[in-house]
Amino acid sequence: MATDKSGEIAINMAETKASAKGTAPLLNYSKAVAAVEPPNRGAKKGLAVGDFVLRLCALGAALGATVAMGTADQLLPFFTQFLQFEAQYDDFDTFRFFVMALGIVSCYLLLSLPLSIICIIRPLATTPRLSLVIFDSMMAALTIAAGSASASMVYLAHNGNDDVNWLPFCQQFGDFCQSASGAVIGSLLAAALLLIIIILSAFALKRN
Amino acid sequence: MATDKSGEIAINMAETKASAKGTAPLLNYSKAVAAVEPPNRGAKKGLAVGDFVLRLCALGAALGATVAMGTADQLLPFFTQFLQFEAQYDDFDTFRFFVMALGIVSCYLLLSLPLSIICIIRPLATTPRLSLVIFDSMMAALTIAAGSASASMVYLAHNGNDDVNWLPFCQQFGDFCQSASGAVIGSLLAAALLLIIIILSAFALKRN
Known part of the structure; x- marks a missing residue:
């Protein structure tokens, strides 16, 4: 094969079948890869480290949002014989969905950390990525869905809707509304981080 | 370079610098690519065609959702001297956001069709992808946000919330609620299609 013809570059790629090599195919593979594409590998590794760091941040945001919403609870200091004025997150189906969804996302982000570490160790492997x-x-879809549904609820709690006579209640339950708003902001932060992670992954998957 | 050693495969890659080739670099590039990776190229082309078809479906769903929500309007057949009972999408800030967001998404999907066609013609090019x-x-984030915020609103319109005394109004404004629900379903369909498109793109970007 003509390798010295100008305008052509020859690349050697080591076959990685375990059956052909006998022992330690992983080691052989990574050595071969390092020999073939060193500059590319460095960039991919940088992307993988970025992915890991962003994933940690997203985990923090999602956990914070879950806890903030789950503990949002306010009891007003006055009550009647029949009624006690209390606002809790599970008075609202949307907020209950929020806590479940963000809980699931937090678990997923925690469980995905090992896979992310694998991507740092083997930046050119495409299957884990x-x-x-x-x-x-x-x-990301679940986080955005929960976050924006709750955002519309919080908006309604603050502003109400005159056309259908839904009154705002944030003047009475200020602390509750503040917790819920904080949780919504946390979830949207987590969603933004997940979107950035997806875009980084697309760059990491890209051929050279 | 030893090319006949067992366990090694040599691949020739044509350099594509326009300066080195002089004229018609695009043609040379695609010829060289076709010579090097024919089976891979076919699969990528299939993915690109799938992307285009899904994009058309998503455009249909998004446009349908926009129109369904934008035309949701119901006038009740009775009125008083001072009041006329009418429900329109722009009584709700969430629904107004929905119409704007889905309108933007529809425009984007329409404008992205040419880029998708470029991906069909040159399935191995990574920049358009x-x-x-x-x-x-x-x-996708915008669509999910608009869809789920409106979904929580439609849920509230159907069921109300006893704890904060928000009454449901879908018994009175049944047609309006049905239009809004249909629009929400359309938007969530568009969002699902966009997510599938993103995952397909990840496969298309993947090395070999």
């Missing part, structure tokens, strides 16, 4: 992209997209 | 992934993620 692809599985991360698929699940990340789903979890 | 990457730009599509980035904007697709943002638009």
